[in-house]
Amino acid sequence: MKLRYFAWVRERIGHAEEDVDVPGDVSSVADLIAWLASRDEGYAAAFAEPDVIRAAIDHEHVDHSTPIAAAGEIAFFPPMTGG
């Protein structure tokens, strides 16, 4: 699946998007965050406070309990500050 990162999540990870193959036991957004945080220091820094992180699946806001099996694109970002 395709992952996209924005704002300081993107900066801490070091890139804006990537395609990943996730392990079979990673089934929810929360699982995916925990798995990503274990990859390296940048990911660990980006996801150090999981509760702060917002997620979207295929351009729609989702909460962390949402299953990811049907997702095409998953995005992670900080709380929004537009307007």
Add this chain to the structure above:
Amino acid sequence: MTGLEPTIRVQTEPFDIEAEIARLSAGRADVGAVVTFTGLCRDEGGTLAALELEHYPGMAEAEIGLIAGEACRRWPLQGLTVIHRFGRLEPGAQIVLVVTASAHREAAFDAASFLMDFLKTRAPFWKKEHRVDGTSGDWVEAKEADDEAVGRWRR
């Protein structure tokens, strides 16, 4: 529910407020009220050189569309335009425009306020500060007051 199709644009260019008002009201006699809200870049007491606005292309338009659709269901609007800029914006620059048109002022005011409250907390935009002293500042933090502002529209 109206058949109104809101206009939504996410762009780098500035917008022409007069032209956007005219687009919703020119040549028609049923519009009694047009409200515009314009968000501008502050200089934060002279310390801010620019804001860098990042957005999530595709989702930004979609999310503004959802919020605009909800506004059209809640108020009898005759026209609705939302324009949000992205990229590097210097103090004084326009950031966002909301225009609402209705027969009466209450719907136009309330819908514009509703749109701004939800845009700030739901539309995928993020602001990074660039300082006058040349340093890259912090990402602007979301404000609790903005979340509270959204709460007042729950029903």
